[in-house]
Amino acid sequence: MRLGLDIGGTKTAAVILHDDGSLAALRTAPSGYGGDEVVRVAAALAGDAMSEAGCERLDSIGACMPGLVDPSTGVVLHAVNLGVETLNLAGELEELLGSPVAVENDVKAAALGAHGALTARTAHRPATCGSGRNETLAYLNLGTGLAAGVVRNGSVLRGPDGMLGEIGHLPVGGDVPCVCGQVGCLETLASGSALARMWTPPPGGGRDPFAAALAGDEQARSAAAVLCSGVALAIQVLVLSTGADRIIIGGGLAALGPSLLNGIRSELKHRAEKSQFLESLGLPGRFELLPSDIPLAALGAAALSRQIKTPHEALT
Numbered sequence: 001m002r003l004g005l006d007i008g009g010t011k012t013a014a015v016i017l018h019d020d021g022s023l024a025a026l027r028t029a030p031s032g033y034g035g036d037e038v039v040r041v042a043a044a045l046a047g048d049a050m051s052e053a054g055c056e057r058l059d060s061i062g063a064c065m066p067g068l069v070d071p072s073t074g075v076v077l078h079a080v081n082l083g084v085e086t087l088n089l090a091g092e093l094e095e096l097l098g099s100p101v102a103v104e105n106d107v108k109a110a111a112l113g114a115h116g117a118l119t120a121r122t123a124h125r126p127a128t129c130g131s132g133r134n135e136t137l138a139y140l141n142l143g144t145g146l147a148a149g150v151v152r153n154g155s156v157l158r159g160p161d162g163m164l165g166e167i168g169h170l171p172v173g174g175d176v177p178c179v180c181g182q183v184g185c186l187e188t189l190a191s192g193s194a195l196a197r198m199w200t201p202p203p204g205g206g207r208d209p210f211a212a213a214l215a216g217d218e219q220a221r222s223a224a225a226v227l228c229s230g231v232a233l234a235i236q237v238l239v240l241s242t243g244a245d246r247i248i249i250g251g252g253l254a255a256l257g258p259s260l261l262n263g264i265r266s267e268l269k270h271r272a273e274k275s276q277f278l279e280s281l282g283l284p285g286r287f288e289l290l291p292s293d294i295p296l297a298a299l300g301a302a303a304l305s306r307q308i309k310t311p312h313e314a315l316t
Helices: 035-053 089-097 106-123 192-198 209-214 218-242 252-256 258-273 276-281 296-302
Strands: 002-007 011-017 023-030 060-065 068-070 075-079 084-088 102-105 136-142 146-152 155-157 246-250 287-289
Touching: 002 035, 002 106, 002 296, 011 035, 011 296, 023 035, 035 060, 035 084, 035 089, 060 089, 060 106, 060 296, 068 102, 075 089, 084 089, 089 102, 102 106, 106 136, 106 146, 106 155, 106 246, 106 296, 136 218, 136 252, 146 218, 192 218, 192 252, 209 218, 209 258, 218 246, 218 258, 218 276, 252 258, 258 276, 258 287
Parallel strands: 002 060, 060 102, 136 246, 246 287
Antiparallel strands: 002 011, 011 023, 068 075, 075 084, 136 146, 146 155
C-alpha cells in the first residue's frame, strides 16, 4: 500500500492506495502551524489512515506541501502560510513513520494526481498515478495564487531550479503590485487574491461573481471577465511554452464550476476569432475543470516514490 500526504495551507489530507491505485483510506484534519505541528498533524493522520485501511506496513510514502521544495533533500523553504521558514519534512516524517519519505511541491504533486485521474478515466480502470502515455499534461492551480505543474510521459517536469510552472509570476502588463515584488504579474489577473481585490461580495450575497453578475452586480461582472481573460491567457501560455496536450484546472476557484469553464471557453473562442494562429491551436477544447472534491495532491504524493528518489535513496 502507498501513503500520500498533502499538507495544505488550511487542511492536511492523507490517502492510502492499494497497489492497483484504488482508494483504501482518506483522512483529513486542519493543518498544523509551524514546523513541529505541521509534521505532528501529518504523522497522526498517516496513522489514522493506516488504521482505517487495516494495514501495518506501507510500501512507499510521499508528502507534498507549498513552498520551495528540494526533492533530493526533502527540505521545504518559505511555506509562509504554514509558518514554516525551513523544514526537513522528509527527515522528520521518516523519524515518526519509520520509512523513507519522498517530498515534492504541492502543485507539482497535484499535476501528477491529475494525470493519474485523467489516465484512469480514459483507460476505464482504477486511478493510478503515472502512465506511459506519450502526452504532456499541465495542471493549472487556481487558488489564492496561480501556479502550474507539468507532467510529460507520466513524469513531473521541474526545470533546473524547480521553478518550471511558476507562470503566476510572469509579468504580462498592468500596474497591480504582486506579492513577489514585481508589477503586473499574471497572478494579479487570475487567482483568488485577484478576484478578492476586484470584487467585494455583498454581506450574505454569496461568493460567486458569476451569479452576482447575473443579478446585476457590475463590479462582479467586470471581475469575472478579468478572471476569465487571465485564465485564458494562462492556458495559452502553458500550451505555447510546454506543448501541453491537455490542461486540467483545479484549486479553490474551480468550485465556480460551469460558469467559470464557460467564461474561459468563451474568451478563448473570442481570441481565436481574431487570430488564425490561435484558432489552429484549438484551445477551447484543450482544458477542463476537475471536481474540487478529488484529493489530487494527496493522490500525486502517493505516487512520488515512483517519480523521484527519497533523500535516503539519493545517498545510497
